[in-house]
Amino acid sequence: MSARVSVLPVFVPHLGCPHACVFCNQRRISGQLKPASPDDVEQVLKKAAAFPRNGEKRQLAFYGGSFTAVPVALQNGLLEPAYAAVLRGEIDSIRLSTRPDAIDPMTLDRLRSYGVRTVELGAQSMDEEVLRFSGRGHTAEDVRCAARLVKDAGLELILQMMTGLPGDSLEKSLYTARELINLRPDGVRIYPTVIVRDTELYDLWQKGEYREHSVEDAVEVCARLLPLFEEAKIPVIRLGLNPTEELSSGEAAAGAYHPALGELVKSRILLHRAEELLQGTKPGAHIRIGISSRLLSQMIGQHGENRRKLTEAFSPASLDIVPVEGCLSPRLLSEENPGDPRGGQTEKDSV
Numbered sequence: 001m002s003a004r005v006s007v008l009p010v011f012v013p014h015l016g017c018p019h020a021c022v023f024c025n026q027r028r029i030s031g032q033l034k035p036a037s038p039d040d041v042e043q044v045l046k047k048a049a050a051f052p053r054n055g056e057k058r059q060l061a062f063y064g065g066s067f068t069a070v071p072v073a074l075q076n077g078l079l080e081p082a083y084a085a086v087l088r089g090e091i092d093s094i095r096l097s098t099r100p101d102a103i104d105p106m107t108l109d110r111l112r113s114y115g116v117r118t119v120e121l122g123a124q125s126m127d128e129e130v131l132r133f134s135g136r137g138h139t140a141e142d143v144r145c146a147a148r149l150v151k152d153a154g155l156e157l158i159l160q161m162m163t164g165l166p167g168d169s170l171e172k173s174l175y176t177a178r179e180l181i182n183l184r185p186d187g188v189r190i191y192p193t194v195i196v197r198d199t200e201l202y203d204l205w206q207k208g209e210y211r212e213h214s215v216e217d218a219v220e221v222c223a224r225l226l227p228l229f230e231e232a233k234i235p236v237i238r239l240g241l242n243p244t245e246e247l248s249s250g251e252a253a254a255g256a257y258h259p260a261l262g263e264l265v266k267s268r269i270l271l272h273r274a275e276e277l278l279q280g281t282k283p284g285a286h287i288r289i290g291i292s293s294r295l296l297s298q299m300i301g302q303h304g305e306n307r308r309k310l311t312e313a314f315s316p317a318s319l320d321i322v323p324v325e326g327c328l329s330p331r332l333l334s335e336e337n338p339g340d341p342r343g344g345q346t347e348k349d350s351v
């Protein structure tokens with residue numbers, strides 16, 4: 001079993017970013033107003049060193065901004081204390097995130113010389129129109145090139161995508177997911193769009209020129225995306241923005257901001273699987289669905305939402321959802337149809 005990784009985050013908001021993506025106000029998203037300095041890195045390392053490791057791996061992560069677009073001296077200034085900690089054995093690796101058009105072989109060589117192990121690229125979409133409407137300033141081909149360079153350099157590649165950007169649709173999100181899968185990343189983060197105050201997207205939304213990507217929209221789209229990555233054996237390491245005090249206290253004006261978005265999506269996937277399973281069920285049937293006890297609450301849904309939706313769609317006389325160990329997907333344990341005294345017993349797995 002691989003060791004648990006504890007991530008030590010350092011935010012470098014807006015540092016070096018040559019663009020203003022319509023959705024982005026990094027200072028607010030990270031909950032921090034001033035850019036990170038080498039001192040901040042030292043402080044993060046010092047705090048972590050005060051706690052025993054308990055066998056976990058430690059990774060220092062530079063998030064936000066566009067790390068490799070920052071002047072080289074500044075990048076190196078941030079990397080030096082991190083690398084010194086790697087050499088002292090206090091941390092195991094360094095990760096950073098950046099834009100696809102701020103990557104080249106020389107930069108990757110330099111990052112490797114500072115012990116960087118993981119590069120995250122903000123792809124956001126592989127649809128040119130969505131990229132243009134969102135003010136990204138790079139193309140889908142930039143994402144493909146940068147991803148290949150990162151992999152050729154022997155570094156771990158994480159790709160980030162967003163859903164619900166201006167001009168986006170379910171089909172375009174599915175296309176983006178398939179394109180990202182073709183690049184064989186080591187992991188993916190999915191960020192459904194949140195409308196943050198003080199951004200161009202907020203103004204577009206206020207003027208009625210952008211329709212909010214609601215929590216419900218995001219749940220429905222992500223419930224289609226997650227199984228694609230799962231099938232391709234690419235881990236989705238994050239779904240939705242990390243909740244921060246600022247976002248929760250009103251900076252997230254609208255959009256897909258929900259502290260338990262990942263749970264809602266997993267619950268929706270189970271709902272879709274149960275719906276497939278119950279196709280052809282006659283109204284008035286007595287239905288029993290089995291699911292592993294650890295997935296029971298996800299199967300029932302928040303406030304019983306999945307149970308309610310299944311009841312509305314299939315009108316059973318009774319619907320029991322019961323724990324069955326080892327059932328990671330809903331299984332139809334029995335279906336007793338009306339007028340069938342033997343019960344029309346069934347046992348059926350979802351796929």
Ligand code: SF4
Nearest residue numbers: 017019020021024065
């Ligand atoms: S490239 Fe990244 S940091 Fe720069 S504006 Fe866009 S999202 Fe924000």
